[in-house]
Amino acid sequence: MSDWTNVIQAATIHDPLSGAVNTPIQLSSTFNQTDFDHFGHFDYARSGNPTRESGEKAVAALEHGKYGYLFSTGMAAISSVLFTLSAGDDIVVSKHVYGGTFRILSDILPRWGITHTLVDFGDLDAVKAAIKPETKALYIETPSNPVLKITDIRAIVAIAKDNDLITIADNTFLSPFLQNPLDLGVDIVVHSATKFLAGHSDILAGAVVTNNSDLADKIYFIQNAVGATLGVLDTWLLLRGIKTLGVRMTQSSQSAQKIAQYLEGHDKVARVLYPGLATHEGYTIHQSQSKSGGAVLSFDVGSADNAKVVVEALTIPIFSVSLGAVETIISYPPKMSHAELNVEELKDTGITPGLLRFSVGLEDVNDLIADLEQALALI
Incomplete structure (x- = not known):
């Protein structure tokens, strides 16, 4: 199917009970459990909600990924991915990243013993030289905000694989309609879904997508533990925005x-x-x-x-x-x-x-x- 058709298919998730073409808004913080020993798929909305799950499946499908997660803001999404790192870890980052990402890297992660190195990702030799024994990931933003710096995604992925590192790509500026980093070998894609995915200046939202089950488990753990999840009304608006x-x-x-x-x-x-x-x-x-x-x-x-x-x-x-x-x-x-x-x-x-x-x-x-x-x- 064409990209145009895929967008509509991903965002139009029919209600299996009523047949409604729009995803129902499930305004419930908790869910009844009918079995004392075996709980159902949903128990508490921070851990999962039917409306949010529909939105997460939609963003995953758009990015050609298996696992999608929605957060309360783009920075909550980016931060949650970075929070999968541990004390003593290092991350090599494009020096052309968004200011909010720079703030997390510079002012918050160092408190927890997580270091970073900023490099011009247009200089592949500089990227290679910045990798240390403690480096765990390479962080891409392409096109970057606001100078539209371009990173060769395939080349960075190759460097990462040679050094047993993961790659994280911020795809906010193009959206999955114009660029799909997972198809180029990236491990994790992040979005400020506030922007093109939602598209109407009416909500804040963040998205994370991956094809790696181990990384998915780590991201979900942070999402559930920290709790910066996207509310159901905002998820519904995000799905409506995605349709166009x-x-x-x-x-x-x-x-x-x-x-x-x-x-x-x-x-x-x-x-x-x-x-x-x-x-x-x-x-x-x-x-x-x-x-x-x-x-x-x-x-x-x-x-x-x-x-x-x-x-x-x-x-x-x-x-x-x-x-x-x-x-x-x-x-x-x-x-x-x-x-x-x-x-x-x-x-x-x-x-x-x-x-x-x-x-x-x-x-x-x-x-x-x-x-x-x-x-x-x-x-």
Whole structure:
């Protein structure tokens, strides 16, 4: 079946009792047990709920995985995967990761004796050199937030296998409709399902998917023990959002391609970062592992002052944190997604003072370009 059909099939889980085409919302924290000695599949909702289980099966199917887990936020999902590490373990991470991931790595895991090394994953020799005897995993984010850095997933997986390491990939920016890291050998995929999977700026959610039963057991143990699970109402909204994932990603990606090409030719724009452009570093690799450039791009207008002028002049995009919604969202990474980083860390990861991140929604692309044109004319 096509990807379009698979999306609908995964998110439309019929109720076996009534035949309802939408997954029922099971608002129950506990479940009656009819046998004193043998308990049923569900007992307490933190450990499992029928609605959440339907959502978990859906995200697993979308990522071509066997085991899926839903969490209360994207950071709860990422943190829960990292919490499977133990004191004395090390993890090698792309230095271009999301600011929230950086915060967990830098400010929380070290308290528990878990160390990390940040490396440019575009430099495979540097990745190999960073691996220590205590290293347990390699952490990928591709395309990265917000500079759209591309990592060669197959090459990193090969390095991991040569060193008996697991690989973790953040697939938030493309969604499983455009990229499937498990198919390329990755062990664990994480998502901020708040973004493209849900797609409507109405819930917070996180997802983890794997094909490895041992890793699945560890992730489920953390999910159940820590308890940062996704509520049933939010799971239902996530499933509803997923149903339009294919059409949303296709339309938004097509618009993002046109906007990136427009910005690349604009004399007020210093650089455009978008993996759908042939000029983008890693373009060929990205083409080999993804279906399109995606719906997010970043562009540099030269200075923080210019960025402020552009943001305040735009009339269509929302100026806010987050991405992946039906509405276009423009963000200023130095003060938003990557506010955790200091000046040197921002510079080292390519986040310049004039950089703006642009998550393209479902508005008419010509209206968005016209809005950008009038805003850029003011700098």
